[in-house]
Amino acid sequence: MRHDVIVIGGGLAGLTTAALLARKGRQVLLLEKNQGLGGYARSYSSHGHRFDIATQALGGCGQGGVVHSILSELGVADKIRFLACEPARVYYLPDGSLYSQHGFLKAQQEELVQHFPEWRAQIHRCFSVWQNLFAELEAIATLAPGQVAFHFGRRFPHLARYGRSTVHDFFEELAIPEALQMRLAARAGYAMLPLHRLSLVAFACTEMSFAKGAWMVEGGVSRLAQVLRQAIVERGGRVRSHSRVTSLLSGEGRVAGVCCGEESLDATQVVLACAGGDLLATLPDLPAKYLARRQGLEPSGSYFISYYQVPAASVAGLAANIEVWPASAPAAAGSRDEMEVYYLLIPSLVERTSAPAGYHSLCLSVPLPPGQSPDRAQRRRLRQRLEEEVGRRFPQLRGALRFLFELAPEHLQLMTDNPGGAAYGWAQTPAQAGVHRPGNKTPLAGLYLAGHWTMPGGGIAAVMTSGRLCAGAVLQDGLD
Ligand SMILES: Cc1cc2nc3c(=O)[nH]c(=O)nc-3n(C[C@H](O)[C@H](O)[C@H](O)COP(=O)(O)OP(=O)(O)OC[C@H]3O[C@@H](n4cnc5c(N)ncnc54)[C@H](O)[C@@H]3O)c2cc1C
Missing domain, CATH: 3.50.50.60 (FAD/NAD(P)-binding domain)
Structure with a gap:
């Protein structure tokens, strides 16, 4: 056939x-x-907890977002419900400050303008460039290679200007101060690259995919x-x-x-x-x-992730999606085992049915550079350090984490055949x-x-x- x-x-x-x-x-x-x-x-269940293995938050699920519009086109949008994550993420930034990122880009932009009024024009410029880069890339993506080159600069002015730029280059051009950079590029963590290596076009695409909110899927x-x-x-x-x-x-x-x-x-x-x-x-x-x-x-990097059960009372006051830059860890380039950044997720704060009554589901993850897959002993040490760090930063979680299972790049590779468990x-x-x-x-x-x-x-x-x-x-x- x-x-x-x-x-x-x-x-x-x-x-x-x-x-x-x-x-x-x-x-x-x-x-x-x-x-x-x-x-x-994929979702995975353990001891009554359901975890989305490789999803912290989804973009594009609100009305007008790409996921929503594809499901509508297919006639199945009414068969699934998305749950809004608000705030999208709370960041404990390297300078010790806290940034609570609004789920919707427009509101996020307004909040940034409120905090940095003297940088209003530059903030608007950033979002406008990202929006244009995203739109131009979408328009270009289906063209045959021969068609792309034709009057490229005139038809795709933002891609022509910024196609080779990093996020760092762009911020330098606008002379954006570091405190604002950290907030504007907060979502750079999704790409697992420092700003001086991260493509501005790629960052713009990620940012724009979250324009209509950050979401989880019910069930x-x-x-x-x-x-x-x-x-x-x-x-x-x-x-x-x-x-x-x-x-x-x-x-x-x-x-x-x-x-x-x-x-x-x-x-x-x-x-x-x-x-x-x-x-x-x-x-x-x-x-x-x-x-x-x-x-x-x-290839992109991968993650080490450990999954836990915690008593419901121990997560009081915490957000569902948290990024932490431990103050104790020097951001030494190339020494990722120093744990520059980690993520703490409590998905059951958004999707209550993903944990049994009286408990919450929690996961801790650290990005790993391509090709690095810790062996069993290294994973045990990494997990221990993560748990200690979490206990220091969030005392209410000290002694509350009951380990369920863990995933390393080798397991992610086994699941999908993505070499090295490359996440992106x-x-x-x-x-x-x-x-x-x-x-x-x-x-x-x-x-x-x-x-x-x-x-x-x-x-x-x-x-x-x-x-x-x-x-x-x-x-x-x-x-x-
Ligand atoms: C830990 C982690 C966290 C993440 N967090 C987020 C997040 O918060 N938000 C977000 O938007 N994205 C996130 N991502 C990224 C996102 O999950 C991926 O980019 C996306 O799911 C990839 O989809 P895909 O269809 O391209 O590939 P895959 O999901 O890799 O699917 C490929 C499929 O092909 C199958 N396959 C492979 N080889 C063969 C073969 N020879 N024959 C038949 N079948 C084959 C595999 O089994 C697999 O089912 C995360 C990824 C990871 C690993």
């Missing part, structure tokens, strides 16, 4: 692509190596995968679990299908919605230059973000990319955007 499109990977990018294509009448088959769908966006983030699956099958698409794609097939200069072990499946178009470097390497028809360029790219695909440096990130189209006819290893980048709103862009590219090219 020949399929119109085979989508490899049942993360949110693959599911979005497949659902949008099925809705347009394409005969779609989605293949997922695991039993469960969602990729990183757990797995619900999102479930409703997308439903949207696929309702339109006649097929979803197959336990189906690992082992190689890609090509012939006569275009993609021809995929192999799952011994089984070969024919398709006119194939979407790679997973890391898939090993699969691309099996294709003799892909230009060596394309493969060599990918080999030169740097390629690192979002200027050389690998925006128009410099691998696009949705590949040089091989009929082969496309979706997900956080392609445009526009990592994070749930971004990978669902990439699914939408990828579906658009597939439809644009047609089945010939």
